[in-house]
Amino acid sequence: MTTNNARYNGKASFEEWKKEWDLEERYNFHKIEEKWQRIWEAEKAYKVEIDKNKEKFYALVEFPYPSGAGLHVGHPRSYTALDVISRKKRMQGFNVLYPMGFDAFGLPAENYAIKTGVHPAVSTKANIENFTRQLKSIGFSFDWDRCINTSSPEYYKWTQWMFIKFFEKGLAYKDKIAINWCPSCKVGLANEEVVNGCCERCGAQVVRKNKEQWMIAITKYADRLISDLDDLDFIERVKSQQVNWIGRSEGAELDFEFGDDKLTVFTTRPDTAFGVTYMVLAPEHEFVQKYMSRFENPAEIQAYVDETAKKSDLQRSQNESKTGVELKGIKAKNPYNGDTIPVFISDYVLTGYGTGAIMAVPAHDQRDYDFAKAFNLPIIQVLDGGDISQHAFEEDGPHINSSFLNGMNKEDGMRAAIDYAVKNGFGRSKVNYKLRDWVFSRQRYWGEPIPMVYCEKCGWQPIPESELPLTLPEVPDYHPNDEGESPLSKAGDWLNATCPKCGGHARRETDTMPNWAGSSWYFLRYCDPHNDKEFASKEALDYWMNVDWYNGGMEHTTLHLLYSRFWHKFLHDCGLVPTKEPYNKRTSHGMILAENGEKMSKSRGNVINPDDIIDAYGADTFRLYEMFIGPFDQVAMWSDESLMGVYRFVNKVYGLFAKVDKTLQPSTDDLRQMHKTILDVTDRIDQMKFNTAVSSLMTYVNYLSGKEKIAAELYTALLKLMSPFTPHLAEEMWARMGNDTLIVAESWPKGDKALAQDNVVTMAVQVCGKMRGTIEVPAESSREDIEKAALNLDNVKRQIEGREIKKIIVVPKKIVNIVA
RNA sequence: GCGGGCGUGGUGAAAUUGGCAGACACGCUAGACUUAGGAUCUAGUGUCGUGAGACGUGUGGGUUCAAGUCCCUCCGCCCGCACCA
Numbered sequence: 001m002t003t004n005n006a007r008y009n010g011k012a013s014f015e016e017w018k019k020e021w022d023l024e025e026r027y028n029f030h031k032i033e034e035k036w037q038r039i040w041e042a043e044k045a046y047k048v049e050i051d052k053n054k055e056k057f058y059a060l061v062e063f064p065y066p067s068g069a070g071l072h073v074g075h076p077r078s079y080t081a082l083d084v085i086s087r088k089k090r091m092q093g094f095n096v097l098y099p100m101g102f103d104a105f106g107l108p109a110e111n112y113a114i115k116t117g118v119h120p121a122v123s124t125k126a127n128i129e130n131f132t133r134q135l136k137s138i139g140f141s142f143d144w145d146r147c148i149n150t151s152s153p154e155y156y157k158w159t160q161w162m163f164i165k166f167f168e169k170g171l172a173y174k175d176k177i178a179i180n181w182c183p184s185c186k187v188g189l190a191n192e193e194v195v196n197g198c199c200e201r202c203g204a205q206v207v208r209k210n211k212e213q214w215m216i217a218i219t220k221y222a223d224r225l226i227s228d229l230d231d232l233d234f235i236e237r238v239k240s241q242q243v244n245w246i247g248r249s250e251g252a253e254l255d256f257e258f259g260d261d262k263l264t265v266f267t268t269r270p271d272t273a274f275g276v277t278y279m280v281l282a283p284e285h286e287f288v289q290k291y292m293s294r295f296e297n298p299a300e301i302q303a304y305v306d307e308t309a310k311k312s313d314l315q316r317s318q319n320e321s322k323t324g325v326e327l328k329g330i331k332a333k334n335p336y337n338g339d340t341i342p343v344f345i346s347d348y349v350l351t352g353y354g355t356g357a358i359m360a361v362p363a364h365d366q367r368d369y370d371f372a373k374a375f376n377l378p379i380i381q382v383l384d385g386g387d388i389s390q391h392a393f394e395e396d397g398p399h400i401n402s403s404f405l406n407g408m409n410k411e412d413g414m415r416a417a418i419d420y421a422v423k424n425g426f427g428r429s430k431v432n433y434k435l436r437d438w439v440f441s442r443q444r445y446w447g448e449p450i451p452m453v454y455c456e457k458c459g460w461q462p463i464p465e466s467e468l469p470l471t472l473p474e475v476p477d478y479h480p481n482d483e484g485e486s487p488l489s490k491a492g493d494w495l496n497a498t499c500p501k502c503g504g505h506a507r508r509e510t511d512t513m514p515n516w517a518g519s520s521w522y523f524l525r526y527c528d529p530h531n532d533k534e535f536a537s538k539e540a541l542d543y544w545m546n547v548d549w550y551n552g553g554m555e556h557t558t559l560h561l562l563y564s565r566f567w568h569k570f571l572h573d574c575g576l577v578p579t580k581e582p583y584n585k586r587t588s589h590g591m592i593l594a595e596n597g598e599k600m601s602k603s604r605g606n607v608i609n610p611d612d613i614i615d616a617y618g619a620d621t622f623r624l625y626e627m628f629i630g631p632f633d634q635v636a637m638w639s640d641e642s643l644m645g646v647y648r649f650v651n652k653v654y655g656l657f658a659k660v661d662k663t664l665q666p667s668t669d670d671l672r673q674m675h676k677t678i679l680d681v682t683d684r685i686d687q688m689k690f691n692t693a694v695s696s697l698m699t700y701v702n703y704l705s706g707k708e709k710i711a712a713e714l715y716t717a718l719l720k721l722m723s724p725f726t727p728h729l730a731e732e733m734w735a736r737m738g739n740d741t742l743i744v745a746e747s748w749p750k751g752d753k754a755l756a757q758d759n760v761v762t763m764a765v766q767v768c769g770k771m772r773g774t775i776e777v778p779a780e781s782s783r784e785d786i787e788k789a790a791l792n793l794d795n796v797k798r799q800i801e802g803r804e805i806k807k808i809i810v811v812p813k814k815i816v817n818i819v820a
Numbered sequence: 821g822c823g824g825g826c827g828u829g830g831u832g833a834a835a836u837u838g839g840c841a842g843a844c845a846c847g848c849u850a851g852a853c854u855u856a857g858g859a860u861c862u863a864g865u866g867u868c869g870u871g872a873g874a875c876g877u878g879u880g881g882g883u884u885c886a887a888g889u890c891c892c893u894c895c896g897c898c899c900g901c902a903c904c905a
Contacts, residue, residue, distance in 0.1 A: 196902095236824070236825090237823095237824050237825070237899080239824095240823060240824055240900090241823080241824075241899095241900055241901080243823085244822085244823055244824085244901060245900090245901075247901085247904065251905085265905080266904095266905070267905060268904095268905065269905080280905090317902075317903060319903080322903090346903095347903085348903045348905095349903080349905080350903075350904065352904090353904045353905080354904075354905065357905095358905050359905080360905085361905090365905065366821085366903095367903055367905075368905080370903095394821095432904080432905090433904090434901090434904055554899080554900080557900085558900085558901090628832095628845075629832080630832060630833065631833080634825095634826090635899095636832080637831095637832075639831085639832070639846075640858095641831095641845095641846055641847070641858095642831095642832065642845065642846055644846085644858075645844095645845050645846055646845085648845095648859095648860095649845085680836095683836095691832090691833075691834085691844085691845095692833095692834065692835095692844080694844080694845090695833090695834075695843070695844035695845075696843090696844080697844095698844055699843075699844065702844090762840085763840085764839075764840035765840090766839090766840085766885085766886075768885075768886095769884095769885065769886050771840060774840070806885090807885065809839095809885050809886080811839055811886095814839050814840085815839045815840070815886080817839085817885050817886060818885090819885050819886095
């Protein structure tokens with residue numbers, strides 16, 4: 001497979017080729033990196049197939065959206081980290097799948113089309129080519145034969161197919177709900193895409209808009225999305241953020257009499273029901289309009305409802321004090337004690353959570369307390385403790401003023417209160433979630449068409465599987481409109497379809513899917529990317545799944561990461577994938593900031609372009625610097641000066657080759673340094689402590705630099721250890737050492753703990769915990785010898801003079817502490 | 821408010837998980853080689869002190885022969901969620 005021509009850069013033999021290199025003393029990274037990238041590609045060095053004789057390892061990084069700006073220095077932090085891990089695993093004999101692709105649907109391409117008229121498919125293609133060129137120039141070990149593109153019909157055919165599965169199982173449904181509408185992007189957003197009441201993408205303030213939307217019932221999976229986290233090796237902050245986002249709370253639903261109707265509330269503290277002094281409905285609650293004619297103050301009520309409707313969620317949450325209006329004319333009755341209590345509407349009660357109505361316990365909830373103070377309502381303490389003349393008492397205490405609950409603690413009180421409600425038919429225990437169903441419609445062009453048609457007679461119907469993929473039609477222009485109609489509504493004939501059920505006329509859905517759709521299952525497609533019969537074969541899924549290690553940004557924790565776990569679980573329930581979770585291990589990298597600690601952005605003009613760095617210092621230096629920049633999981637500041645330090649190091653490694661003497665045998669000291677380094681680097685890569693893995697390589701190189709001549713074995717080990725970080729340089733020097741194999745296919749060196757052991761150790765000697773000197777003793781010295789050596793130090797003698805030695809603590813190979 | 825995390829030199833950071841604090845690198849200082857240097861090499865570099873030495877991991881306390889590491893107190897910073905009943 002290897003052609004000497006490719007390997008030896010056009011020269012007939014290794015000897016001839018080597019001669020040319022001997023003339024070149026400078027580290028010519030341009031030449032080296034280009035050469036090895038060409039050879040890897042020609043030899044398909046990173047191509048991977050199912051091989052049941054080998055243990056598989058599936059490494060995954062989040063595939064990029066191919067923006068016009070190209071790669072920034074943040075992408076390669078994640079990609080290099082898993083490239084290092086993948087390369088090491090490969091050398092350790094694993095069958096490694098490390099794929100790359102493009103999450104290619106999205107708004108920027110569409111906005112660009114609106115501005116320039118260039119079809120999104122055209123600009124996306126150009127951007128993907130640019131990204132591919134950049135990624136290849138960094139020398140990642142991706143299997144490019146598996147590259148996927150979510151905007152290609154061969155791919156989104158299966159995204160649409162899966163949507164139909166959601167529909168068939170009743171998890172995709174159309175509903176008219178108040179959604180988050182971004183007036184700037186003119187598109188509806190999922191809850192997860194709203195940050196502080198603003199559009200995650202453009203920052204415009206989100207407003208409420210009632211629209212018919214496709215929804216996917218992710219809430220049905222809420223409990224499993226929490227409980228199944230237990231068995232996963234996810235970093236803690238990812239787990240806790242997901243749990244937090246899903247927001248499970250246990251409590252009860254209680255029915256209060258409201259006129260001759262029933263008003264149901266959700267509460268996490270039914271045991272405080274004897275402290276209820278009033279109730280509050282969200283202004284949007286259905287009872288407000290339903291009983292408007294029976295209220296004594298309808299004008300006042302309607303005015304408040306209208307005022308609230310005008311406010312954004314952000315404004316609503318920024319209220320300084322509590323506002324509201326009493327619903328005069330109808331009272332409620334507390335089912336626990338029969339008390340008649342007033343009912344209010346207030347915007348501090350949210351329509352989307354629980355039942356949109358609450359029982360207010362002002363003594364033990366600060367919000368209710370504030371409202372009660374503002375409206376002069378009674379405050380009844382039912383838990384002992386605190387000082388409710390000042391503020392609500394929100395901690396736990398024994399029940400008081402609570403009839404049969406008196407004296408009970410929280411746990412018993414809860415149980416007793418719910419039992420009583422159940423027995424008397426006015427309540428039941430209930431679990432509530434903050435998580436909402438997934439708003440799945442986007443009023444946009446550049447996304448997957450939703451494969452549904454509407455028939456007047458039969459309602460919404462999925463198109464037959466034989467018609468997939470339902471490809472995007474051409475449209476005269478890409479503008480969305482203010483009414484929230486997708487550009488696809490201008491697609492003319494495309495809109496007309498036949499109802500698959502009755503054969504009558506039907507109209508196509510014109511909304512498209514959110515950009516999270518394609519990325520929700522892309523890791524499955526990598527297993528079998530060219531399959532045109534299935535989204536992936538059972539054989540491929542059985543062999544490759546799960547993803548063993550997934551690295552990506554924290555910003556996707558409650559978006560992509562949650563969506564894709566849910567999507568995968570759904571496919572599992574359908575019997576389509578073998579596992580219930582997609583990712584075994586999830587880690588996350590810190591952001592890379594500009595030199596002054598600011599975020600890199602086009603507007604600040606502080607963006608570092610990887611192309612420039614690679615051109616000036618080479619891909620190997622760039623890769624190594626990204627790994628050395630700081631702890632992988634923390635934010636890091638870019639520094640040109642630190643980059644220079646890494647460049648110097650790479651040059652040093654290159655220069656050491658001149659000292660290699662193949663006739664020389666390594667000394668025991670040499671071997672000790674080598675094995676120490678092997679053990680350190682191996683261990684630190686596994687733990688993602690890349691910065692310290694690099695520093696131990698530096699320490700080793702400093703050791704080798706101090707020698708006149710270097711035994712070949714020592715340099716070879718260095719090259720192997722460096723090959724995951726600086727693959728081009730390692731490959732080059734490996735060839736110059738006279739090898740005609742690829743170092744990336746060589747085996748990873750094995751560290752020998754016994755050989756790494758020092759036979760003479762330096763031990764610290766303390767007197768009463770204070771450092772007074774060091775002793776050098778053989779590693780296996782007896783306790784007596786160590787004590788004798790320690791007590792023999794001049795400095796120690798001086799310190800203990802005239803004092804009685806009470807105790808000597810000896811920790812072998814570490815420390816001696818003389819207590820006097 | 822709730823949840824997660826952090827605090828170590830001039831700077832980025834290490835510390836085998838309770839055992840010589842500051843590895844590695846940047847920067848700086850001095851010197852060498854240079855026509856020159858964002859090049860290279862050598863030495864130094866936590867603070868105070870000529871020195872022996874003393875002090876030193878945000879604050880104050882505790883456990884221990886021994887604490888950056890464990891426990892308690894307070895202060896400060898970052899991230900996520902946030903009127904979620």
